[in-house]
Amino acid sequence: EEEYLEETQHNFNEKLQTLPRERGWFGHLFRYQDCWLDTFSLKGCMLVQNHFRARPTDIILGSSMKTGTTWLRTLVFTTMNRFLYDFSSHPLLNTGPHSCFPCIDTYSMGEIGIKDLEALPSPWLLATHFPYTLLPEAVTASGSKFVYIWRDPKDVLVSMWQFVNKINPKEIPPIGLNEAFELFCKGISNFGPFWDHVLGYWKVCQETPNKMLFLKYEDMKREPLVELKKLADFMGHPFTMEEEKDGVVEKIVEFCSFEHLSNLEVNKTGSHQINRDTAIENRHFFRKGQIGESKIHLTSEMMDCIDRITQHKFNGSGLI
Numbered sequence: 077e078e079e080y081l082e083e084t085q086h087n088f089n090e091k092l093q094t095l096p097r098e099r100g101w102f103g104h105l106f107r108y109q110d111c112w113l114d115t116f117s118l119k120g121c122m123l124v125q126n127h128f129r130a131r132p133t134d135i136i137l138g139s140s141m142k143t144g145t146t147w148l149r150t151l152v153f154t155t156m157n158r159f160l161y162d163f164s165s166h167p168l169l170n171t172g173p174h175s176c177f178p179c180i181d182t183y184s185m186g187e188i189g190i191k192d193l194e195a196l197p198s199p200w201l202l203a204t205h206f207p208y209t210l211l212p213e214a215v216t217a218s219g220s221k222f223v224y225i226w227r228d229p230k231d232v233l234v235s236m237w238q239f240v241n242k243i244n245p246k247e248i249p250p251i252g253l254n255e256a257f258e259l260f261c262k263g264i265s266n267f268g269p270f271w272d273h274v275l276g277y278w279k280v281c282q283e284t285p286n287k288m289l290f291l292k293y294e295d296m297k298r299e300p301l302v303e304l305k306k307l308a309d310f311m312g313h314p315f316t317m318e319e320e321k322d323g324v325v326e327k328i329v330e331f332c333s334f335e336h337l338s339n340l341e342v343n344k345t346g347s348h349q350i351n352r353d354t355a356i357e358n359r360h361f362f363r364k365g366q367i368g369e370s371k372i373h374l375t376s377e378m379m380d381c382i383d384r385i386t387q388h389k390f391n392g393s394g395l396i
């Protein structure tokens with residue numbers, strides 16, 4: 077394990093010198109294979125590309141940051157493990173939503189090592205923020221299933237801007253909304269451009285619908301029961317008639333709701349260790365959890381501008 081980490085570190089140091097860089101949201105961002113990554117994710121990406129193999133039974137949750145990853149994680153985990161845990165003694169009552177299964181972007185970099193990952197029982201539930209195009213064949217051709225979530229980019233921008241200013245260390249001056257807006261529109265955001273991220277997964281979903289389920293935050297907010305049933309079907313664990321009659325779908329939706337999870341002690345005071353040096357307080361993953369809250373923060377010019385980019389980028393894709 078030590079050896080491949082050293083090799084990656086060496087390649088990473090060399091690569092870093094050659095990549096275009098921009099001032100980003102949490103420090104610098106580097107353009108690697110058409111995607112903007114911070115140094116931490118860049119190293120993680122190189123590790124994944126060179127050393128990670130997924131298994132055909134894996135379920136991989138793909139998303140850009142701030143699109144509803146936390147929520148989807150809890151829904152996937154709770155649905156897949158519904159025969160294992162009772163709601164009164166459920167692991168999510170005491171474990172933050174990001175600690176219930178690993179994110180491959182950070183694996184072997186402190187959160188969890190390759191050996192730990194390989195030791196997990198099948199099927200693996202995994203998450204990633206990497207664009208589909210950055211994932212190696214050992215993942216994309218593994219037979220794993222993907223669940224992708226996306227969200228109105230205006231809400232993504234505001235959620236991201238607020239998140240960054242909460243988690244960045246105090247000595248880093250806060251990023252202003254105008255600056256955040258400009259960077260986001262130029263595609264310079266972690267794992268961005270945001271629109272390309274969505275389109276990359278969408279293309280695969282259209283070509284191989286059995287392999288990818290596309291979910292939208294807004295649809296999940298409006299019709300959580302319908303979307304959760306879709307998710308369970310897709311993951312190969314559909315709800316039985318009996319479960320539906322017993323209200324299991326409603327119970328999972330309620331258990332994973334913003335109101336329930338954000339009020340748990342573990343999510344008010346606990347934190348999630350992403351690597352040896354960095355922990356994020358769980359409460360920062362829960363802010364408002366609403367649709368369209370960005371209109372309170374963005375000017376109408378800003379909103380129009382983002383909508384125009386979305387129209388332009390997604391035109392003809394069937395996404396809008």
Ligand code: A3P
Pocket residue numbers: 139140141142143144145146147231234235236238332333334335337361362363364365366369
């Ligand atoms: P807001 O900042 O708009 O409130 P991610 O999990 O990908 O980081 O996304 C975070 C966004 O999802 C935040 O949006 C957060 O409040 C919202 N969120 C977190 N848990 C949620 C839940 N259980 N239901 C709905 N939204 C949730």
